[in-house]
Amino acid sequence: MNFAVYQATHQGGRKYNQDRVAYAYTDQALLLVLADGMGGHSHGEIAAQITIQVYMQAFSVAAKPRVQDPEEFLARIMRHAHETIIQFAHDQGLSGNPGTTCVAALVQDGHVCWAHAGDSRFYLLRDTAVTAVTTDHSVVQQWADWGIITQEEMKTHPDRNKITNCLGGSDDRFFVETAPEIPLQQGDVLLLCSDGLWGPLSAEELAKTLEVAPLPLALEQLMGLALFRENVGADNTTAVVVRWGDAEKDHNVSEPFFGVLDER
Numbered sequence: 001m002n003f004a005v006y007q008a009t010h011q012g013g014r015k016y017n018q019d020r021v022a023y024a025y026t027d028q029a030l031l032l033v034l035a036d037g038m039g040g041h042s043h044g045e046i047a048a049q050i051t052i053q054v055y056m057q058a059f060s061v062a063a064k065p066r067v068q069d070p071e072e073f074l075a076r077i078m079r080h081a082h083e084t085i086i087q088f089a090h091d092q093g094l095s096g097n098p099g100t101t102c103v104a105a106l107v108q109d110g111h112v113c114w115a116h117a118g119d120s121r122f123y124l125l126r127d128t129a130v131t132a133v134t135t136d137h138s139v140v141q142q143w144a145d146w147g148i149i150t151q152e153e154m155k156t157h158p159d160r161n162k163i164t165n166c167l168g169g170s171d172d173r174f175f176v177e178t179a180p181e182i183p184l185q186q187g188d189v190l191l192l193c194s195d196g197l198w199g200p201l202s203a204e205e206l207a208k209t210l211e212v213a214p215l216p217l218a219l220e221q222l223m224g225l226a227l228f229r230e231n232v233g234a235d236n237t238t239a240v241v242v243r244w245g246d247a248e249k250d251h252n253v254s255e256p257f258f259g260v261l262d263e264r
Contacts, residue, residue: 001030001107004248006215006241007261010223012196012234014039018100019194019238020048022260024056026065027252030107031055032240036120036194038099038166047085047098047168052260054081055104060256070106074115075176078102078167082117085168099168103134103192107244112190113181117174118166121198124182125189125207132182133203137165155199186245187211196237197222200229215241 011017018037025031035051037044058077059067067073081102089097101118114122119136135141139162140154154160165175189210198206201222210218219241227234240261251257 001025001027002244002246002248002250003030003107004215004243005030005259006219007239007259008219008223009236009238009261010196010227012227012230012236013232014234014236016045017236018045018048019196019236020045020052020261021192021238021240022052022056022258023240023242024059024063024256024258025251025253026063026256027254028065028108029059029063029067029070030242030251031059031063031104032106032190032192032242033102033104034120034192034194034238034240035167036101036118036196036236036238038101038163043094043098044100046088047100050085050088051078051081051100051102051167054084056258056260060258063256065256066108067106070108070181071113071115071178074104074106074113075178078104078115078117078176082167082171082174086171089168097168099166101163101194102167105190105192107184107190107242111181111183113179115176115178117176118163120192120194123191123193123203123206125191125210126185126187128208128211130203130207131188132179134177134179137177138163160199184244186247188244190242190244191239192241193239194236196230196235197226197239199235200226210241215243
């Protein structure tokens with residue numbers, strides 16, 4: 001498969017970085033995963049770390065070198081990560097369950113599908129425009145859907161961090177939202193990011209910057225702009241981005257490769 005990939009994270013103005021991100025690939029499948037540990041839950045960073053580990057382990061078993069039924073795989077493993085977080089909290093005697101959002105995408109046979117829970121987002125960017133984006137599981141997203149507030153007002157509303165669905169939360173309210181696979185085109189850009197990135201930036205800024213600049217430079221510019229706009233109130237800011245197409249490097253490997261970004 002031919003693609004370029006880059007991932008980055010920044011602590012922002014927070015005391016800890018609770019975001020986690022990783023990717024993995026064989027010569028026929030590419031997995032991207034991002035988890036944003038929830039600060040309102042104890043040990044949110046642990047929930048995010050468990051989620052990344054569960055996905056990486058599952059990919060190492062399932063990608064031989066392709067994954068059977070990618071959409072089902074993403075949903076099933078996210079549910080397994082959710083259950084693993086709850087079991088961890090029980091085993092450790094924690095007073096509350098750690099919580100995390102999650103977004104994951106899988107590329108295979110020239111198609112991409114994705115799954116998410118919470119407000120970490122997947123974007124499919126094509127020709128400086130947004131072709132697809134996940135819908136947040138949040139209070140402000142519900143209000144925007146009902147016409148109570150606008151999409152722009154979502155970004156500054158005082159309740160913007162109230163999530164209605166997450167891994168590790170109440171089991172009877174947890175769900176995984178998936179999207180059927182769609183074909184990729186040459187030059188398509190896939191972006192998975194936490195709200196620390198998409199919150200301060202417009203979709204147009206994301207699409208245009210990632211379209212025209214090399215991925216490392218483009219992502220670092222976007223992260224720098226997001227952090228600058230939020231100043232001392234900046235959230236953890238994390239993303240993994242892929243540019244797909246024959247013009248990119250051929251990742252031909254005999255064994256699965258795992259790129260897990262160290263916390264920093």
